[in-house]
Amino acid sequence: MNKAMKQARRLVVPIAVFAAVLMLGACGKKPVKTAPPPPPSPPAGPSASLSANPNSVAKGEAATLTWETTNATDVQIDGIGPVNPTGSRQVTPADSITYRLIAKGAGGTQEATARVTVTAATPPPPVQTAPSATEEQMFNQSIKDISFGYDSYAISSDQQGNIQASAQFLAQHPGIHFSVEGHCDERGSTEYNLALGDNRANSVKNALVQAGVAADRIRTISYGKEKPFCSEHTEDCWQQNRRGHFVYQK
Amino acid sequence: MKNAYKYSLTLAAFIFLASVVSYSQEDWIRTGTGLGVEKVRLAAADFKPSSADPRNTALLKAFNDTLWNDLNNAGIFDMVSKSFYPLSSPAVPAEVKFAEWNAPPPSASMLAFGSLGVTVDSMTVQGWLDDVKNPQSAQVLAKQYQDKPTTDNARIIAHKFADEIIFRLGGGIQGIAESKIVFISSRSGHKEVWMMDYDGANQTPVSKQGSISLSPRISPDSSRIAYSSVTSAGGWQLQMYSLELGRAVSFPRFSGTNVSPAWAPDGNRIAFSSSQSGDPEIYVADSSGRNLKRVTTSPGPDVSPCWNPKTGAQIAFVSGRSGLPQIFTMEADGTNAQRMTDQGYSVSPAWSPNGQFLAFSWMRKYGPGAPGAQDIYIMDIVNKQWVQLTHDGGRNDFPSWSPDGRHIVFQSTRSGSEQVWTMLADGSIPKQLTTSGGNTQANWSWK
Known part of the structure; x- marks a missing residue:
């Protein structure tokens, strides 16, 4: 089935290219046909x-x-x-x-x-709205998602730096609440990935709590493989989807 | 041409492999799935109109197509092709010419026939099953049905008559023509719970969560559907939908991720996965959600429980406690956990109605660089012997058994997108039931 479709596609592409060339050729010829005989002295262009x-x-x-x-x-x-x-x-x-x-x-x-x-409409008192906007921006800039190995919910040593940096930022901004979403790659079953994503979200939460962030600032949710960041069927893409993703809440 | 050649090669290889598999192995699937009986050669003549009403034509078409499909799907008949039938088919027993049906080319042993007619506001169907080898006492079955003249009713009557024939000729097995399949479809733009007849007809929406809904499981009495949805405030929560009331009924919320509900065969308890402790574990509760009891205690994902429908005393589930997910069984109180699969990535267990087999989805070789074929297998729970049922490529997952234990519904990507398929429990006669949107996580009703 797949093979037949691929073969069909292989045929369709050259035909489409050929048709496009034909059409381009036709377009190119038209002005030549209707153009008047070369004028003795062409007027200056505007x-x-x-x-x-x-x-x-x-x-x-x-x-x-x-x-x-x-x-x-x-x-x-x-x-x-x-x-x-x-x-x-x-x-x-x-x-x-x-x-x-x-x-x-x-x-x-x-x-x-x-x-x-x-x-956007004139911002008269720039003092009030600016801090919360920048707080969210700073959160998004400072907090890096945590990536995971396949079928793993352990935080690997190369992710510890991210955890420490996030904990430091969160200590400086104690008013921020946020959620951690556990995501998985598209392979494997829907139900198992929901459980695995839950483990991932809780791993990130526990690591942050250990690093001094108050537990009641952190919500966790698993999306399993329901909301992938990247939808290609490649190892690169799967790695991007295996993550604990931070979402600013207030 | 090339494809046909390839196909015949694969087929030849398969037949070769099948013939070298020891007889003892083949025996246990056949007994297990009730296919031990020799196939009856059955003719099903198109029913004839018994009145002059113009509505008869459309109703007869629906009835005859449904009856033929049901008998053909049953997998226990050698259906006689309609092209071999005598020119005139009977509408009543007196018109049956036994010799014509019993002799070649039809060579039928059994003949189903009858009539359908509309008078005013009522449709009457009369159906018979005759043993055409035995003209002296030919009648095996005589049935009459009456209902409003709609194509839905014509289909339902055909299902009922087919189930009568299957019950009579199949050695007492219950027909499945009136069973239902619940599943998840994304065709509306959201993943919602849908329901359809066992043959893919009448696909209708059930839930209207507007978020993501997953893992629908129908109760043993077909009155409720348990599933899980992501909610704005509380993450993944179990939902309970009453098919009798036509709406969701209240169910308690728990903290954490609450997914993959499963019904005990008595309909009074459910098992599900909850991470309310901070780690996904299997819990058992009343079907009202009360009397919650945690039954697993291992770190790592524990999910997808499934009761032994025969005993109600054991639960199969998926656990990541030893690394990649594997199928385990345990007593319903959590004791005596045993690992069933020994390698790869094994998920989605479904216990057969007779309690003898687990169907599940398995990537036997899993990991970076592995081909990643994901197929449906069944395993004998006593000796852990397994047989692969799907070989046709794509990812095959979420098996669920028909009430008679002779069919399996599952999801497959073999057609290019995730769709719901059925097959006989020996892997033969795969049939695609859905086409619109992505369709997954099918669950067959208990009766």
């Missing part, structure tokens, strides 16, 4: 430039678009419409947006783009 100032605004604030074109008879900006060959305009985009200017002239078409990034 040029175009577009800029936004400032290029990053808070939501609700305005930015100024400025543009310049030459040798263009028809100038448009997507989302704004036809505009003068040279000019400027105020815009107040709701979300981050890339403005695209198209200048068409006898000598061809030229495009220019400018991006305005819209940041």
Whole structure:
């Protein structure tokens, strides 16, 4: 069954490539056919430039678009419409947006783009929300997942450094609560992997408790092989899935 | 062509291997799975309409297909191909021409026949089984059924009639045509509990947890389904669904990971794995969840318990206490633990209804670089002799026995995705039951 499918796929790929080549060839020929006989002196191609100032605004604030074109008879900006060959305009985009200017002239078409990034609503008192956000960020940066050998829930010596570093960070941030998820690779049975994942989560918890972290800060849950990080059937991927994964909770 | 050649080679190799396996080994599977009887050559004529109602055509199609499949699936009949049948088939006993059925080409010994007809709001089915070798007293079975004219009812009546024939000709074995299979399907986007007829018909959703649900096990009286789900607040918890009430009923929560419930044959107790002590161990409780008692004490995973359905006194389970997971048995109170498998990675034990065999999933060679074939095996619990049942590639897991002990439902990736299959308990006649989404962890009802 599998072999037959592989063979079929082997056939399909060259056919698809061949078809693509045919189509590309057809596209390439078309303009040649419709192009007029070479003009005696081709008109100069248009040029175009577009800029936004400032290029990053808070939501609700305005930015100024400025543009310049030459040798263009028809100038448009997507989302704004036809505009003068040279000019400027105020815009107040709701979300981050890339403005695209198209200048068409006898000598061809030229495009220019400018991006305005819209940041989230103005954060007036940056003092209050910042620490908790950075605490979670710091947690995610400082705490490394613990990886396991196959069918093992023992914390190997090369993971002890991670445990100690995590314990140190957690001692400095005593308000953080978190959970440890036990994960397994896709091989073996669903039920056994749930039990094994539970052992893994508890191994990590116990190691942290031994290193001085209060047990009531740590929740454990097993996901067995239900929520893999990586879904390929390779040893590399399996190793990534055999882990105790930390999730920040408050 | 190449595939056909390869297949015939494999088949030849298999036949060769089968013939060198000692007779004593073959005997024990055959006795064990009740296949000792010689196959009866059975003809099943298409039932005929007994009224002029236009609904008859569709109902007869459902009825005839279901009856044929049931008799064919039973594995105890040599079914006479319909192409050998005489041109006219009987609708009533007076129309049976014994010589035509008994002589070649059909050479049948038994003939099932009858009629189905709708009048107003009622469907009547009359079915007979005749011993066509014995015209003097031919009638073995005569049955009449009546119900509302729906295709579901036509299928149910066909199942009932098939079970009567199997019971009569199979030496008293109970038919399984009315049994059910519960399983996990991801087709809705979440892994939920589903249920279907034993032949894969009527696949219907049961649970609506919206998270991840696993390990459904149906109670011996088919009134409840125990399973486990991941809950937002409390991790993995056992759930109890009442098929009579059509909804989940309350069940106590425990700390830790609570998974893989299993019913005792009396329906009053369940065993399951819980890590409430900090380590996954087997617990036994009343089916209400009360009177909880821990029965294993080894560090490492202890999971997937399964009662001996014959005695209700032993539990088979999977333990990682000695390294890779192996199958163990113990008394239901936790004493006398014995390791059954001696190597590889062994999981998912299922005890046969007669108490004699364990079916389980085994990677006999497991580890980095090993081919990792995972197949269904059965083992005689007394002498630990085993036989491999699946050989067709893919990962094969979660066997569960049919009520008559002659079929096994399991999951396999051989078709490219995880699907539920059935086979006879000697490994023959594999049949795929599901196709939509991923389908796993099938559990066959007890009756």
